[in-house]
Amino acid sequence: MTGSTLSVLLYIFVGPIVGGLISGLDRKITARMQGRYGPPLLQPFYDVFKLLSKESIAVNGIQNFFIFCFLIFVVFTGSLFFMGGDILLVIFALTLASIFMVLGAYCANSPYSSIGAMRELLQMMAYEPMVLLTAIGFYVVTKSFNITEIMGFNVPLVLYLPGIFLGFAYILTMKLRKSPFDLSMSHHAHQEVVKGITTEFSGSTLAMIEIAHWYENLFLMGFIFLFFVWKMPGSWLVGLGACIIMYFIEIVLDNASARVKWQLAFSSAWIVAAALGFTNLLILFLMK
Amino acid sequence: MSFLKKSPWIIHYDGTSCNGCDIEVLACLTPLYDVERFGVVNTGNPKHADILLITGSVNEQNKDVVWQIFNQMANPKVVVAVGICATSGGIFAECYNVMGGVDKIIPVDVYVPGCAARPESIIDGVVKALDILEEKRVALARRRRKARKARPVSLTNLF
Numbered sequence: 001m002t003g004s005t006l007s008v009l010l011y012i013f014v015g016p017i018v019g020g021l022i023s024g025l026d027r028k029i030t031a032r033m034q035g036r037y038g039p040p041l042l043q044p045f046y047d048v049f050k051l052l053s054k055e056s057i058a059v060n061g062i063q064n065f066f067i068f069c070f071l072i073f074v075v076f077t078g079s080l081f082f083m084g085g086d087i088l089l090v091i092f093a094l095t096l097a098s099i100f101m102v103l104g105a106y107c108a109n110s111p112y113s114s115i116g117a118m119r120e121l122l123q124m125m126a127y128e129p130m131v132l133l134t135a136i137g138f139y140v141v142t143k144s145f146n147i148t149e150i151m152g153f154n155v156p157l158v159l160y161l162p163g164i165f166l167g168f169a170y171i172l173t174m175k176l177r178k179s180p181f182d183l184s185m186s187h188h189a190h191q192e193v194v195k196g197i198t199t200e201f202s203g204s205t206l207a208m209i210e211i212a213h214w215y216e217n218l219f220l221m222g223f224i225f226l227f228f229v230w231k232m233p234g235s236w237l238v239g240l241g242a243c244i245i246m247y248f249i250e251i252v253l254d255n256a257s258a259r260v261k262w263q264l265a266f267s268s269a270w271i272v273a274a275a276l277g278f279t280n281l282l283i284l285f286l287m288k
Numbered sequence: 289m290s291f292l293k294k295s296p297w298i299i300h301y302d303g304t305s306c307n308g309c310d311i312e313v314l315a316c317l318t319p320l321y322d323v324e325r326f327g328v329v330n331t332g333n334p335k336h337a338d339i340l341l342i343t344g345s346v347n348e349q350n351k352d353v354v355w356q357i358f359n360q361m362a363n364p365k366v367v368v369a370v371g372i373c374a375t376s377g378g379i380f381a382e383c384y385n386v387m388g389g390v391d392k393i394i395p396v397d398v399y400v401p402g403c404a405a406r407p408e409s410i411i412d413g414v415v416k417a418l419d420i421l422e423e424k425r426v427a428l429a430r431r432r433r434k435a436r437k438a439r440p441v442s443l444t445n446l447f
């Protein structure tokens with residue numbers, strides 16, 4: 001119990017610092033890939049502190065409340081994850097968090113944030129089957145939805161679930177809001193829907209969204225981590241390495257590709273889920 | 289420490305111009321000048337921006353647009369007029385539809401000279417704007433504190 005309490009506390013207090021640093025490193029590497037020098041490593045923190053000192057304009061008072069709920073539920077989801085809780089609960093709490101963000105964007109009632117919100121819903125529909133298949137895959141192999149038990153399996157799960165891992169890596173791009181699947185909002189400058197889902201948020205509300213993303217990125221990487229750890233004590237190093245490589249691939253992809261249309265994003269995510277995720281499960285069943 | 293000066297987000301609007309200054313503004317973002325090393329982000333969304341960079345003059349058609357963009361920006365905010373067109377109308381000043389410089393419509397804080405303004409002077413203008421932005425932030429914080437003190441304390445105005 002004390003171990004899991006400690007990791008939850010670590011996640012809540014150290015999580016944003018690590019998440020912010022990852023985001024700073026991301027921007028730096030992106031700049032280097034484009035032949036630029038790039039912002040300082042601590043830039044995301046400067047941005048957030050600046051946003052906190054700005055005026056917050058709300059079209060509709062409730063929108064800030066929804067974003068506050070989004071932040072709280074993201075932290076809750078991450079806490080469940082790092083507590084070693086039930087992975088299904090983690091997935092459902094994550095969906096709820098995203099719904100709060102969509103609601104916030106919808107109630108601002110501007111065309112840009114509405115389109116952003118619609119696209120966010122589409123993306124959720126696109127990646128949700130694969131996320132569920134991932135949880136089912138974990139269950140089929142380890143006979144448990146409990147994250148602590150999944151981590152205690154005697155071989156790395158990726159050996160049993162290579163298809164599911166690839167499928168999850170595919171939808172990870174959507175969750176990290178990276179090209180080619182940054183439909184609802186991207187971190188790059190000009191785009192056709194202004195700033196998509198975050199268009200109508202400013203000041204401290206935008207800062208909350210930013211912080212929530214730091215938390216979110218961290219436990220998404222935790223999912224990758226789960227595929228690569230097993231019972232052996234030092235295996236977390238392998239997991240950490242896998243996370244770093246994965247994130248780097250995401251950055252390369254982000255810089256090397258343009259945004260796709262929602263039709264392609266949607267259908268390809270489902271096709272990948274069926275072709276890689278489902279086939280993987282089928283083979284596991286047949287092998288039994 | 290002020291974080292505002294370390295992370296100025298910019299929105300760029302191009303009025304009645306020859307697009308010369310416009311291109312110079314974008315040149316600031318290229319690898320050669322790379323203003324992102326100072327934390328500058330080109331947002332394209334007035335609600336996220338701290339600095340409004342305007343190139344070109346205002347005319348009868350875009351005056352409402354300029355006014356809208358300015359008003360949608362969250363305080364503290366500054367306006368930088370880039371190029372002679374934005375300052376006074378420049379070579380287009382005599383045109384029948386041109387109203388003149390940007391300051392005919394919104395308050396301008398920094399004027400950047402040049403036709404076209406060079407990227408170096410645009411960056412210089414933005415740096416000057418940062419000091420003004422900081423002054424405005426301090427003033428805003430003071431005003432907020434005063435307003436908070438003036439309000440009677442009750443449960444409803446906690447939110």
Ligand code: SF4
Pocket residue numbers: 304305306307308309310343344370371372373374378379402403404405
């Ligand atoms: S100042 Fe000169 S270069 Fe700039 S927009 Fe006007 S005419 Fe073009």
